[in-house]
Amino acid sequence: MKGLFGKLGIVCMTACCLALIADAAVAQEQAQKQTTPKLHKELVIKRGVSPEAARCIECHSKKTPGIVDSWKLGKMAHAAVSCYDCHVVEKSSPMASQCSGIRGSNIYISPMVSSKVCSRCHPQEVEQFLKSGHAKLASAPVVDNKKMINLIYHLEGAGFIGNQKTNPSNWASRQAGCQMCHGGQVELGPDHKPIKNTWPGGVGTRYPDGSIGTCTVCHTRHQFSVTEARKPEACASCHLGPDHPDIEIYMESKHGQIFATHGEDWEWDSSPDAWQPGDYTAPTCATCHMSGIGDLTTTHNINERLKWDLVHKKSVIRSGERGDGEKGAKLMRQVCANCHGPTQINKEINTLDDAVALYNIYWDGAVKMKKELAAKGLLGKDPWKDGFQELMYYLWHHTGRRARQGAAMNGPDYAHWHGFFQIFQVYKDLQQIYDWRMKNNKIEDLSTVMSSGPL
Ligand code: HEC
Ligand code: HEC
Numbered sequence: 135m136k137g138l139f140g141k142l143g144i145v146c147m148t149a150c151c152l153a154l155i156a157d158a159a160v161a162q163e164q165a166q167k168q169t170t171p172k173l174h175k176e177l178v179i180k181r182g183v184s185p186e187a188a189r190c191i192e193c194h195s196k197k198t199p200g201i202v203d204s205w206k207l208g209k210m211a212h213a214a215v216s217c218y219d220c221h222v223v224e225k226s227s228p229m230a231s232q233c234s235g236i237r238g239s240n241i242y243i244s245p246m247v248s249s250k251v252c253s254r255c256h257p258q259e260v261e262q263f264l265k266s267g268h269a270k271l272a273s274a275p276v277v278d279n280k281k282m283i284n285l286i287y288h289l290e291g292a293g294f295i296g297n298q299k300t301n302p303s304n305w306a307s308r309q310a311g312c313q314m315c316h317g318g319q320v321e322l323g324p325d326h327k328p329i330k331n332t333w334p335g336g337v338g339t340r341y342p343d344g345s346i347g348t349c350t351v352c353h354t355r356h357q358f359s360v361t362e363a364r365k366p367e368a369c370a371s372c373h374l375g376p377d378h379p380d381i382e383i384y385m386e387s388k389h390g391q392i393f394a395t396h397g398e399d400w401e402w403d404s405s406p407d408a409w410q411p412g413d414y415t416a417p418t419c420a421t422c423h424m425s426g427i428g429d430l431t432t433t434h435n436i437n438e439r440l441k442w443d444l445v446h447k448k449s450v451i452r453s454g455e456r457g458d459g460e461k462g463a464k465l466m467r468q469v470c471a472n473c474h475g476p477t478q479i480n481k482e483i484n485t486l487d488d489a490v491a492l493y494n495i496y497w498d499g500a501v502k503m504k505k506e507l508a509a510k511g512l513l514g515k516d517p518w519k520d521g522f523q524e525l526m527y528y529l530w531h532h533t534g535r536r537a538r539q540g541a542a543m544n545g546p547d548y549a550h551w552h553g554f555f556q557i558f559q560v561y562k563d564l565q566q567i568y569d570w571r572m573k574n575n576k577i578e579d580l581s582t583v584m585s586s587g588p589l
């Protein structure tokens with residue numbers, strides 16, 4: 135808004151000066167010609183729906199009233215964006231089918247609706263989203279990464295004890311787990327409908343027309359509410375548990391305490407970019423990672439405000455497809471500066487940097503031991519039957535992530551008791567196995583790690 139008023143000011147001044155030296159009417163016309171396209175946004179909202187679109191709503195209000203009831207509460211229904219706008223596809227679409235209500239007509243629909251559909255009216259949000267870790271990178275572990283695919287089908291799918299890939303149960307772990315958070319590749323049958331339970335899926339779902347991403351993970355259908363996406367619960371269905379307990383960390387942070395105490399009284403429905411401190415008194419996940427605040431505008435690229443990679447084995451400053459860490463650090467600092475002074479912000483940022491450095495010391499030490507064991511042939515071929523390698527997994531994937539993410543988002547219990555406290559214990563066990571193998575020049579007979587690991 136500030137920018138808009140600034141531009142208007144300049145336009146008025148230019149117009150006044152010109153009026154002195156030339157014919158006022160011509161000058162004004164010129165000024166208008168120059169500036170009009172910049173000042174006006176092209177947004178056409180056609181209220182009312184076509185007879186075809188009305189038929190979808192009428193029949194579905196009887197056949198699937200739950201869907202119509204939630205749709206009509208959303209802002210898009212107020213703007214008359216209806217079933218027809220999101221579900222009708224070209225006959226040539228690989229996903230085109232017909233429900234019983236339109237069978238035999240020339241209208242084709244799909245129950246699958248990807249971010250590409252939304253991009254017709256929300257191009258900016260979709261463009262940002264597609265650059266983020268929530269899009270292609272999110273479904274990569276489920277679709278592209280051979281190691282993960284081995285984990286999903288061979289190990290979790292009981293392939294290693296003979297369960298064949300042709301047996302539907304081999305897929306159950308993926309369908310019930312990874313796919314619902316990360317998203318997978320949707321496969322179609324001859325009727326153009328999804329098969330093998332590959333749909334619906336999580337945030338990075340890949341659709342048969344090549345499009346990527348399910349926007350409903352944060353704005354659930356069919357209300358598509360901004361209020362919902364601003365609440366921490368919108369992230370909690372995926373960002374939880376032993377390996378990335380972000381909602382748990384948030385709820386134990388001071389910010390979470392304030393949300394839990396006062397959140398009911400906050401203003402959640404302000405228009406985009408206008409949701410500012412005052413509407414709320416502490417940040418939610420969205421405030422720090424996505425929403426406009428102060429001079430920052432809303433972004434659907436959740437990588438934009440991050441410095442470190444706190445999810446992989448070794449923490450490095452983000453670069454390439456994972457974002458620009460140096461820039462991210464500045465943007466995140468700008469978020470805090472709306473509510474905190476420089477002394478506390480510096481403390482928090484230094485603490486995170488130190489926590490990352492401390493974790494990396496442990497990780498580098500473990501890598502060194504592993505290399506030495508490997509050089510002497512003292513690593514088991516199957517990492518899941520080898521105590522050293524199993525523990526090393528828990529070091530980074532569970533305890534290490536908890537320590538790093540707890541430190542990043544001020545969850546002291548996760549940074550310490552579920553984090554660094556367990557890291558040193560796991561490390562000491564790694565050392566003990568290392569020492570024993572080096573001394574005896576052989577691998578111990580049984581894995582010393584319980585299947586549950588250090589939860
Ligand atoms: C703003 C776009 C939008 C509008 C409007 C919309 N939908 Fe949807 N619908 C979606 C999205 C997104 C999904 C989830 C698709 C996915 O995961 O691939 C979906 C899923 C569905 C599904 C399949 C999931 C299920 O629960 O069975 C049905 C059925 C459906 N919509 C019916 C309707 C009907 C009926 C209307 C009109 C009252 C409607 N939709 C309006 C976007 C929309
Ligand atoms: C006369 C009633 C009627 C009309 C009109 C109608 N539908 Fe349906 N629709 C149904 C019924 C009943 C189902 C349940 C599945 C079936 O019978 O095919 C359904 C299913 C669907 C599904 C889910 C398909 C799936 O595979 O799960 C979508 C999406 C859908 N309709 C969208 C639409 C859209 C968009 C329109 C308007 C262009 C529309 N429907 C018009 C009755 C209707």
Ligand code: HEC
Binds near residue numbers: 209247249252361
């Ligand atoms: C045909 C155009 C059109 C399509 C397609 C469309 N939208 Fe919208 N959307 C709008 C308009 C117009 C508004 C503003 C409505 C208002 O505030 O009055 C809007 C508003 C929204 C909002 C803000 C709601 C709020 O609570 O303030 C969200 C979120 C949203 N759309 C998500 C989506 C998603 C997700 C999809 C794809 C599944 C989608 N839209 C597809 C036109 C569209």
Ligand code: HEC
Binds near residue numbers: 271313
């Ligand atoms: C409860 C939801 C959920 C389930 C189930 C889940 N993940 Fe994740 N996964 C996440 C979230 C959230 C992150 C990001 C955490 C972060 O950035 O700190 C993540 C991160 C990852 C990463 C690191 C990022 C990357 O792409 O390199 C990999 C790999 C991964 N998951 C693979 C899997 C596989 C494979 C499965 C199933 C065997 C699985 N996940 C099950 C939610 C889930």
Ligand code: HEC
Binds near residue numbers: 314372
């Ligand atoms: C449907 C599940 C789901 C929901 C809901 C979800 N995320 Fe994620 N998020 C993921 C997955 C999966 C990843 C890991 C992506 C990958 O594999 O690289 C991820 C990664 C991230 C990352 C790290 C990105 C990277 O490249 O490392 C951030 C930050 C993040 N999410 C924030 C959020 C926030 C904030 C919300 C809520 C407003 C949210 N997420 C909602 C599934 C989800």
Ligand code: HEC
Binds near residue numbers: 252268351409
């Ligand atoms: C990780 C969670 C998350 C996902 C995934 C997500 N959104 Fe949003 N969205 C939000 C949040 C949070 C806001 C509110 C930002 C604010 O405070 O102004 C928002 C706001 C919006 C708005 C209102 C205008 C604006 O830009 O603020 C639209 C439109 C929208 N989203 C569309 C989409 C579309 C389209 C997709 C799929 C590409 C999508 N969203 C996916 C969390 C999400």
Ligand code: HEC
Binds near residue numbers: 366389466539
């Ligand atoms: C006070 C602001 C703030 C809040 C609130 C917040 N975060 Fe964060 N988050 C951060 C900071 C700071 C980092 C570390 C940034 C960096 O890399 O320097 C971070 C890191 C993350 C990461 C790790 C990304 C990676 O490297 O893999 C994820 C995932 C994440 N946040 C998700 C969430 C979720 C989900 C919520 C809500 C439950 C949430 N955050 C609440 C500030 C916040």
Ligand code: HEC
Binds near residue numbers: 414417422471479
């Ligand atoms: C919308 C305002 C707001 C934003 C934005 C915000 N905070 Fe806070 N923060 C607060 C409030 C209010 C408290 C509670 C102070 C108290 O304990 O009395 C708080 C407390 C904290 C605490 C706990 C300190 C203590 O005394 O226990 C830490 C750590 C913190 N914030 C870090 C951050 C960081 C880092 C960022 C940016 C990534 C951030 N905050 C962004 C409002 C905010």
